Amino acid sequence: MKLYIYEHxxxxxRARMIFGLKSLPVDLQVIMEGDFETPTRLIGKKAVPILGKDDGTYIGESLDIVRYVDDIGAKILVMPPDEALGTWVQEIWPTALKLFIPRFVEGDFAELATSQARKAYRHREEQAFGDLDLLRGATTALIAEVNPRLEALATLLEDRKGLGINDITLWPVLRCLSIVRDVNFPNKVSSYMHRLSQESGVDLLFAQSR
Ligand SMILES: N[C@@H](CCC(=O)N[C@@H](CS)C(=O)NCC(=O)O)C(=O)O
Structure with missing residues (x-):
């Protein structure tokens, strides 16, 4: 199977995680930012992730991909949904985006390897978020919002064992936040991040934090 992605x-x-967690092989294909043609040819619109299945058809929605892959062999996402974790993700999302998007546009990702692609990505994000330098300037206030939420997350993760759909929606947000220098991940959250990185084979972004 082929999985079309942006690394950021x-x-x-989410889709990369399920392959790694299930130890299933997948051919990762990075689509360049600004490449309208490839995704539109595959699923009729410009969006990733896209899973190219062995039967020649495509799935273009992350959680549909996760469910499809989890149904191959024995399911691993067996923990029942945790409403508190779901709410936590929803509530942090707007603040987290404002922190990681201005850093992503400067990031070291394969889909931004040409100046044309980086320009296309910056343009796409500016359309969505406005002046990214202004967002960057709000860093201190945004981090002050995020840090107590991470403390609350540590409590929510206290007794978490096994894997469920919440891990697939939560971990990617933490990965995104790992590009933000000065965010304070409590030990419990940090060890969760590193454990799932190891189990899924998806990198965290601490090495390029800015
Ligand atoms: N609901 C979709 C959302 C996917 C999504 O928004 N992907 C972004 C990349 S992070 C995208 O493709 N944006 C359009 C673009 O590249 O122009 C899913 O979960 O798969």
Whole structure:
């Protein structure tokens, strides 16, 4: 199977995780930012992730990909949904985006390897978020919002064992936040991040934090 992704994309991370967690092989194909043609040819719109299945058809929605792959062989996402974790992700999302998007546009990702692609990505994000330098300037206030939420997450993760759909929606957001220098990940959260990185084979972004 082929999985078309951007390396930075949290939705693509969901799809990458399930392959890694199940130790299933997948051919990762990075689509360049600004490449309209490839995704449109595959699924009729410009969006990733896209899974190219062995039967020649495509799935273009991250959680549909996750469910499809989890149904191959024995399921691993067996923990029942945790409403509190779901709410946590929803609530942190707007603040987290404002922190990681201005850093992603400067990041070291394969889909940004040409100046044309980086320009296309910056343009796409500026359309969505406005002036990214202004967002960058709000870093201190945004981090002050995020840090207490991470403390609360540590409590929510206290007794978490096994894997469920919440891990697939939560971990990618934490991965995105790992590009933000000065965010304070409590020990419990940090060990969860590193454990799932190891188990899924998806990197965290601490090495390029800025
Ligand atoms: N609901 C979709 C959302 C996917 C999504 O928004 N992907 C972004 C990349 S992070 C995208 O493709 N944006 C359009 C673009 O590249 O122009 C899913 O979960 O798969």
């Amino acid at each position: 994309c949290p939705f693509c991370t």
